Amino acid sequence: MTGISWRHLNQMVCALHFFDGVTLGHSESPERIAYAREPRKLPIVLIAEEVVSLLKAILSLRSRIALTTSMPRD
Numbered sequence: 001m002t003g004i005s006w007r008h009l010n011q012m013v014c015a016l017h018f019f020d021g022v023t024l025g026h027s028e029s030p031e032r033i034a035y036a037r038e039p040r041k042l043p044i045v046l047i048a049e050e051v052v053s054l055l056k057a058i059l060s061l062r063s064r065i066a067l068t069t070s071m072p073r074d
Helices: 006-023 048-057 061-070
Strands: none
Touching: 048 061
């Protein structure tokens, strides 16, 4: 199935579980119908020029030093 969001897919799975368990009266819910997982998003990674411009935009020397020391080096 393409073009369906994971939320909508989970809603359809819940409806199928309800139909099977309540309407049809089956005691066990079918385990073959799995819920969709929310897709993980990749973290935003800044390039070196963006980091430099970010640090230059910070006016407070204390804040700039704190951010500079907390950032990992290559």
